[in-house]
Amino acid sequence: MITLTTIADVRAACDAARAEGRRVGFVPTMGFFHEGHRSLMRAARADNDFVVVSLFVNPTQFGPGEDLAAYPRDLDGDRAAAEAEGVDALFLPTVDEMYPEGARTTVHVAGLTEGLCGASRPGHFDGVTTVVTKLFSIIGPSRAYFGRKDAQQLAVIRRMAADLDLPVEVVGCPLVREPDGLALSSRNTYLDADARQAATILSGALYMASEAVVRGQRDAAAIRQFVVDTIAQAPQVRLDYVEVVDAGTLEPVDHLTVDTLVALAAFVGKARLIDNVTITFPAGVPTPDLGVLTASSGPQEAEH
Numbered sequence: 001m002i003t004l005t006t007i008a009d010v011r012a013a014c015d016a017a018r019a020e021g022r023r024v025g026f027v028p029t030m031g032f033f034h035e036g037h038r039s040l041m042r043a044a045r046a047d048n049d050f051v052v053v054s055l056f057v058n059p060t061q062f063g064p065g066e067d068l069a070a071y072p073r074d075l076d077g078d079r080a081a082a083e084a085e086g087v088d089a090l091f092l093p094t095v096d097e098m099y100p101e102g103a104r105t106t107v108h109v110a111g112l113t114e115g116l117c118g119a120s121r122p123g124h125f126d127g128v129t130t131v132v133t134k135l136f137s138i139i140g141p142s143r144a145y146f147g148r149k150d151a152q153q154l155a156v157i158r159r160m161a162a163d164l165d166l167p168v169e170v171v172g173c174p175l176v177r178e179p180d181g182l183a184l185s186s187r188n189t190y191l192d193a194d195a196r197q198a199a200t201i202l203s204g205a206l207y208m209a210s211e212a213v214v215r216g217q218r219d220a221a222a223i224r225q226f227v228v229d230t231i232a233q234a235p236q237v238r239l240d241y242v243e244v245v246d247a248g249t250l251e252p253v254d255h256l257t258v259d260t261l262v263a264l265a266a267f268v269g270k271a272r273l274i275d276n277v278t279i280t281f282p283a284g285v286p287t288p289d290l291g292v293l294t295a296s297s298g299p300q301e302a303e304h
């Protein structure tokens with residue numbers, strides 16, 4: 001695995017790979033790798049000839065008062081993990097490399113970025129779409145891999161790629177969970193033991209809500225209220241939002257008839273965590289997709 005820090009060097013490496021007829025797969029990350037990141041690297045490795053992972057804690061997607069300075073970092077561990085997943089190139093730009101003096105351009109996706117996390121993190125998605133556009137332009141991937149933990153981000157990136165005719169296939173990958181259901185996140189490292197225990201209520205509430213849908217519940221307001229009430233039982237958890245939305249447009253739905261995303265964000269201890277479940281309706285039968293549990297989960301799989 002080569003490590004590159006300049007735009008010129010990573011662009012040259014990707015140009016050289018393409019000149020040999022190799023297809024470039026790309027995984028953008030902020031580092032502190034866990035099994036979620038590694039699952040994206042594996043998917044990219046399986047589908048492409050030259051795999052590039054970027055590791056950039058992008059300051060423009062953090063709001064004032066958010067955790068930019070505290071964001072966890074482990075460059076040696078990340079390098080070893082990427083190497084073990086067969087990554088070809090790790091791109092590690094500095095902030096000055098990505099945002100030189102004088103930059104004035106922002107990519108903004110309207111509508112899809114306003115609700116859910118966009119409402120409580122103004123400007124966050126502009127930071128994401130701008131940096132991802134830059135990274136796509138630098139790396140020129142045939143395919144780029146994003147996790148379904150960040151369901152709104154995936155929808156926004158898909159919309160952006162379509163609207164701007166970007167020549168990249170945006171691939172959504174399953175949400176990876178801890179054995180007890182907690183969605184893996186680099187920010188889970190902020191949780192102390194009590195907060196870590198309390199955080200399981202998030203996936204537990206979503207799991208029970210999706211079971212209610214399987215049993216016949218179709219009223220979005222009732223599902224939303226169930227999740228709110230369930231999480232209210234955990235005093236350490238402060239809900240930011242719970243929304244029941246169309247999985248494609250992210251517009252709120254009243255009645256579940258289409259593929260539906262139940263998405264939430266909550267403050268637990270020092271962390272702001274997100275989670276979601278997608279409920280699809282193939283031939284009228286609702287099927288929840290809560291994601292995948294990590295290999296160590298074993299027989300606990302059904303417990304929530």
Ligand SMILES: Nc1ncnc2c1ncn2[C@@H]1O[C@H](COP(=O)(O)OP(=O)(O)OP(=O)(O)O)[C@@H](O)[C@H]1O
Binds near residue numbers: 031
């Ligand atoms: N549990 C997960 N399952 C699948 N993909 C994930 C998971 N967590 C993160 N990803 C994906 O990894 C990519 C890089 O995300 P990022 O580096 O922000 O990690 P993160 O765990 O989301 O960190 P944080 O929660 O602090 O934002 C994104 O596409 C994200 O959706």
Ligand SMILES: [Mg+2]
Binds near residue numbers: 150
């Ligand atoms: Mg993230």
